[in-house]
Amino acid sequence: MRRKTLGVIMALLIIAGTFNPQAKSFFSLPTQQRVSVGDRIRLNLEFPEQMLRQLSVYVEPNSKKVLLLNGIDISGRAFNFFDGWPVATSPGKAIIQIRLFGILPIKNVSVEVLPQTKIVPGGQSVGVLLHSEGVIVVGQSIVQDKEGRKYNPAKEAGILVGDVILRVNGSVVTSDEQVASTIDQAGRSDKDLKFLIKRKGKTFTASIRPVLCRETGRYRIGLYIRDSAAGVGTLSFYNPQTGKFGALGHVITDSDTNQPIDVSDGKIVRASIQGIQAGQKGQPGEKIGMFLNDQRFFGNIEKNTKFGIYGTLRYPLKNPVYSEPISIALADQVKTGPAEMLTVLDGEKIEKFQVEIKKIMPQSAPDSKGLIVEVTDPRLLKRTGGIIQGMSGSPLIQKGKIIGAVTHVFINDPTRGYGCLIEWMLLETEQVEKNQQKVGIRESMLPNFPFQKIDNF
Template identity: 35%
Template sequence: MNRKKVVPIILIFFFVIVSIFFPYNKMLELSDEMFVTHEELKELLNSDFLLSSQIVSVSARDDSDFDKYIINYKLFNLFNIKRLKVNVLDPDRYFAGGETLGFSLQSKGVILIGGNYILSKNGIERPFENSGLKTGDIITKINGIEINNSQDISKILENFEGGSIRLTVNRSGNIFEVDICPALDSMSNTYKLGLWVKEDAVGIGTLSFVNATTKRFGSLGHSINDSETNECIEVSGGNIYTSKILGIKKGNSGKAGELIGTFNRENVLGSVDKNCDYGVYGFVDCVESVTKNKTSVDIGGRLSAKPGKAQILSALDGDEIKAYDIEIIKTNFQQSCNEKSMVIRVVDKELIAKTGGIVQGMSGSPIIQDGKLIGAVTHVFVNDATKGFGIYIDWMIEQ
């Protein structure tokens, strides 16, 4: 055989063997920026004859909570295959949650939930019916003035002298304007829009983690959505509260169970500044109020999570946070944030007896594996309450 033909064949064969025994393509698939612990940084810097790594840049923390590294990877110490930006977390500054919280989220604007008639001197008027508005719409401005509650609307209408007003409306992310004519109510002699609106959304969920240095918390692992549109509520603020579980509605095939609880708005634990697909976030007023009698936990993430035994932390009986056994069935490779990072299954007999598995209200329950906080519960499988999804803690810490 011609030597010129043999050499390329040998090279091709060699690279095929390398691909089989060293899946460097997984290195290529890693996202360009990652959050890792010091221990995971050491793993990323491991080198062998196939793959070499070198730190090419180090940035000390400035206004962030992370030391930043840029790592360059080479195949056979010759071919550049990956440049990775790594943010290194301090492992002893985080506390796992597990307690249930009450939430109230203030939307940016008011959420339309219906319409009503107005009795004027001209008879019954219904401004809502012909306005083009729909339930679930969020009214953010009136005549260019931002509104956040029904009092803002009343204040604007106090100075209204007739004609029409212009509403700025957010419908599932689409912003548009609508002209509507308020009617003069004969009973109160005030102008009204004939709209029923609500100002906030409330719910029960579970605390996932607290950063003891910055006081930032993460919870739920998924968004709180509007009940009418099932859309994520864009918030202007909100609060978290201590809560009390009154009972548990067990889940069954085809219908998720739920934690039945209540909270007192006077018992404020902190403020909310973000509601997104990956959870509800904000700052606690006092770290000790949510870390008392707890020890700090190391942070693990995508590099730590693996199929096998793990535990979730949840408070189902009063204030006591207990660990319940689960099995991580599958971990998904992810380059970007996604609340369905892994599939989990509850195997703890006590938890199954109490709840049937995962129920609404347990979203945000921390997932602990090998002593590290690796994620949080997000969703339950409706057809099998013992199974659900979890999100990698990386994605939550980034928020």
């Protein structure tokens, strides 16, 4: 009779799930969990003790030695909510089932156990030097010939702002100076130029006849272009096993075209913070940095993605705040609540600052905006007003594990911003290795890269 009564109570809780916090805890249990070796599996139910005692957890038998409880393999066995929680001891998969009265299955949870990953958290300020693949078209201009007639040859040939010039007359484009020289030489030889253009991942060709510019005395086609960018950001992590690094947490885009820059060559170098411009509502602040020449801290940028820039450091890296590598938190393990951010405000000194994870964004696929972060540290708020440009990539640590990195600031509230989950950032480093083996809220990305030069030709 007692069991029957409890069963009825539980059924009523499930029916009233949208109103009852106890039933909500049941419905909010994930159907999938991803954990690392060494982590405990927990199923948090806010049920009364009497009700919990009517529940058991059964582990299906096809997961030998994936989960151990008190040192015993529990594959094909059941345990109750008061026996403790099993530890993931080896990579693999397990299906666990919550049962009522030991026989009635009411919830299945698929558990995937991944190898434990430990990385060195970053926090160092870095200078980022990026050279694009080809040259980027950032503007158009009128060319006036010696009779005063006005032309725009490139526009007439169909070239738009945001296009990337990959080749001119079959030669690979490596700099804006090269393009300007080639155009002038072709004009003086009274020849057309054949351009290979990339637009949104697709390529096409365009033929253009240069015009002699009355103002400059050289042949031009009416475009503004540039080939490189430089800015200050923050290193997110370093993997001592692979030598790979991640930084920024967001893609570097052209400031005029807002298009991602395809990397042909790039590097990160040491940077020292010389000043801080505090942020305020409607106007993000920024770090003022200086690049330093140090061959012991140098990395090649191999990938520019929506989760940041990735590549290889030339020498091993240590963090003075964390003497040893620390574990990562997978997406399922990140919780709302207190955390800390590592970043530099003065010189090259990495410091800890208090933040709060306000929200974890539901994601069906990897995305760079996985967290909403709020700065709560009084000293940081007084000094910077919150999140500022140059903090992009600052690692976030919660309960001794690295959970992600800061990526954006809310323009209308600089105390808050977005963060990217470390799990998605690490996937990008794996892709870098594969490539090598083959061959409604306004926010601002951090940093806002100023380009080194623009050429008009």
